Amino acid sequence: MPTSEPPVTLRERKKQRTRQALAETAVSMFTEHGFDATTLDALVDAVEVSKRTFFRNFRSKEDVAFTAARELWDAYLEALGEAGGTGPLLDVFRDTMLATLGRMDQDWYRRFPATLRLIEQSSSLDGYSRRFCAGVQAEIARRVGDPDRLELRLLVEFFLAIWNCALAEWLPDCVPGELPECVRRAFAAIDDSLRLAR
Amino acid sequence: MPTSEPPVTLRERKKQRTRQALAETAVSMFTEHGFDATTLDALVDAVEVSKRTFFRNFRSKEDVAFTAARELWDAYLEALGEAGGTGPLLDVFRDTMLATLGRMDQDWYRRFPATLRLIEQSSSLDGYSRRFCAGVQAEIARRVGDPDRLELRLLVEFFLAIWNCALAEWLPDCVPGELPECVRRAFAAIDDSLRLAR
DNA sequence: CGATTAAGTGCCACTCAGTGGCGTTTGCGT
DNA sequence: ACGCAAACGCCACTGAGTGGCACTTAATCG
Numbered sequence: 001m002p003t004s005e006p007p008v009t010l011r012e013r014k015k016q017r018t019r020q021a022l023a024e025t026a027v028s029m030f031t032e033h034g035f036d037a038t039t040l041d042a043l044v045d046a047v048e049v050s051k052r053t054f055f056r057n058f059r060s061k062e063d064v065a066f067t068a069a070r071e072l073w074d075a076y077l078e079a080l081g082e083a084g085g086t087g088p089l090l091d092v093f094r095d096t097m098l099a100t101l102g103r104m105d106q107d108w109y110r111r112f113p114a115t116l117r118l119i120e121q122s123s124s125l126d127g128y129s130r131r132f133c134a135g136v137q138a139e140i141a142r143r144v145g146d147p148d149r150l151e152l153r154l155l156v157e158f159f160l161a162i163w164n165c166a167l168a169e170w171l172p173d174c175v176p177g178e179l180p181e182c183v184r185r186a187f188a189a190i191d192d193s194l195r196l197a198r
Numbered sequence: 199m200p201t202s203e204p205p206v207t208l209r210e211r212k213k214q215r216t217r218q219a220l221a222e223t224a225v226s227m228f229t230e231h232g233f234d235a236t237t238l239d240a241l242v243d244a245v246e247v248s249k250r251t252f253f254r255n256f257r258s259k260e261d262v263a264f265t266a267a268r269e270l271w272d273a274y275l276e277a278l279g280e281a282g283g284t285g286p287l288l289d290v291f292r293d294t295m296l297a298t299l300g301r302m303d304q305d306w307y308r309r310f311p312a313t314l315r316l317i318e319q320s321s322s323l324d325g326y327s328r329r330f331c332a333g334v335q336a337e338i339a340r341r342v343g344d345p346d347r348l349e350l351r352l353l354v355e356f357f358l359a360i361w362n363c364a365l366a367e368w369l370p371d372c373v374p375g376e377l378p379e380c381v382r383r384a385f386a387a388i389d390d391s392l393r394l395a396r
Numbered sequence: 397c398g399a400t401t402a403a404g405t406g407c408c409a410c411t412c413a414g415t416g417g418c419g420t421t422t423g424c425g426t
Numbered sequence: 427a428c429g430c431a432a433a434c435g436c437c438a439c440t441g442a443g444t445g446g447c448a449c450t451t452a453a454t455c456g
Contacts, residue, residue, distance in 0.1 A: 011403065011452050018404095039441065050406045055443065089394045126332070127325030134328065144396060150363060150384065154391040157359035165352045186348065193352040194388070196287045198342060209423050209432070237412065248435045253414065 019057045021047050023067040027114050030065055035122035062128035065118050068111040069129065073136045076100045080143060089144060089152075093159045094187050098180050106176075113174035116167065133160055162186045217255045219245050221265040225312050228263055233320035260326035263316050266309040267327065271334045274298045278341060287342060287350075291357045292385050296378050304374075311372035314365065331358055360384045 025047050029038045040061055044051050058064040079100045085092055104112075119129045141147035141156045166186040170179050223245050227236045238259055242249050256262040277298045283290055302310075317327045339345035339354045364384040368377050 009453070014452090015404075040443090041441080051443085052407080052445095053405060056404075059443095061442070087395055089396055090392060092396070123329055124325075127322075127329040130328035130332065131321055131325040134324070150367060150387050151391040151394055153366060154360065154363045154384065154387055155394050157362060158356060158391065161355035161359050162352065164355060165348060168351060169348060186352065189349050189352055190392070193349040193356065194286075194288060196349055196353050197285055198287055198290070207424075212423085213433075238414090239412080249414085250436080251434060254433075257414095259413070 015057075018047070018049060018053065022049070022054060022057060023064055026064045027067075027111060027118070030118050031114055035061075035065060035118050035125055060128070062125050065115060065125055066128060066132065068108060068115040069119075070132070071108060072100065072104065072112065073132075075103060077136070077139060077143075079103075080140065089155055090159065090187070092144075093140075093156075094183065097163070097183060101180055101183070109176040113171075116171055116174070120171070136160070158190075162190070165189075213255075216245070216247055216251065220247070220252060220255060221262055224262045225265075225309060225316070228316050229312055233259075233263060233316050233323055258326070260323050263313060263323055264326060264330065266306060266313040267317075268330070269306060270298065270302065270310065271330075273301060275334070275337060275341075277301075278338065287353055288357065288385070290342075291338075291354075292360075292381065295361065295381060299378055299381070307374040311369075314369055314372070318369070334358070356388075360388070363387075 022043070026038075026043055029043055029046065040051060040054060044054050054064075076097060079096050080092075083096060083099065085095070119125050137156050137160050138147060140159070141152055145152050147153065163183070163186070166179070166182040169186065170182040220241070224236075224241055227241055227244065238249060238252060242252050252262075274295060277294050278290075281294060281297065283293070317323050335354050335358050336345060338357070339350055343350050345351065361381070361384070364377070364380040367384065368380040
């Protein structure tokens with residue numbers, strides 16, 4: 001298997017606890033005082049670790065705030081690898097996303113909306129998010145075919161575009177159960193969208 | 199008219215000269231030594247202005263590198279305002295882009311590919327670019343209809359997705375005359391793209 | 397069980413992007 | 427020619443992110 005299992009040693013568990021404490025505290029502090037207004041010094045002070053330790057666990061301030069979203073895409077890419085399935089690629093993308101959303105736990109549905117609101121609020125975090133999704137895009141294209149083929153590249157761009165719109169619809173309330181419906185609606189709107197005229 | 203014409207005073211011309219010198223020198227230095235590796239201190243030193251002056255002219259390091267791309271979108275939004283035209287919105291978006299590309303001068307076709315290569319090279323600049331385009335997206339949606347309508351939002355997302363793909367096709371060579379053809383090909387690929395299966 | 401090893405951490409000094417304050421220059425209008 | 431305000435230079439500062447090194451502590455092995 002490609003994913004090497006980490007040894008569940010005490011040292012590893014400790015490190016994961018720190019990681020989780022940082023991610024958890026970060027999102028709550030960012031939510032309370034704003035992403036840009038919260039300094040890393042304040043964060044590492046609250047978690048009682050050194051700034052150096054923070055950067056051993058996360059690449060950047062944006063990275064730690066993006067944890068929940070990264071978990072989703074990790075799960076999505078894994079699901080895309082497993083479930084082969086045939087038929088229209090766009091349907092595969094949609095169904096894989098629906099399946100992935102179904103597998104995320106309750107805690108994730110608490111943390112993910114918080115992350116979305118942070119992204120909405122901070123332009124630097126927004127930039128990070130978009131850049132990250134572009135990376136996911138490239139990875140998806142690489143996995144399902146020739147990533148240099150115009151049609152495939154376009155299709156994957158479309159998929160992420162649709163996902164963005166689904167999130168935009170979901171964002172105001174963020175009721176966990178409604179997200180799949182938002183995704184379905186966004187996918188269903190493609191044809192009408194392309195036919196829009198003025 | 200909404201665009202207030204600036205008084206063509208000497209002071210204004212001087213300021214524009216430093217602006218242009220900064221943008222020009224920035225792109226050439228970034229191209230030569232890399233975006234991330236070039237410090238602002240080195241740039242303002244080369245142009246012989248203070249760092250303070252740089253930040254009075256540009257919001258950030260990314261901003262100055264993005265000048266050519268911003269010029270395109272400024273021209274695009276202006277063109278979208280003027281040329282009404284009716285019919286499918288997607289055709290309007292495409293034709294407006296083709297018209298805009300036709301109006302850019304030779305110097306722009308020298309600077310724009312340089313900017314694209316910088317974006318390709320630097321992740322922070324890439325993030326800035328994507329965030330900027332998201333703003334353009336919102337502005338386009340606002341101008342042609344109800345920006346909260348799912349179908350419209352989706353369509354504008356699609357347009358930017360297509361544009362990205364067109365640029366990706368153009369990027370290797372960046373022959374000025376070929377860009378419109380890349381745009382047309384990307385738009386023409388939509389149907390085949392959506393029908394892709396595995 | 398005790399010694400060795402190395403992962404993980406804390407501390408410190410550093411670079412670089414970006415901001416605020418303030419005094420000075422310089423073009424503009426009268 | 428003179429007063430005004432825009433633009434500028436200089437300086438000190440914050441905050442993100444990095445590199446180096448000593449130290450702690452958990453894993454490993456005799």
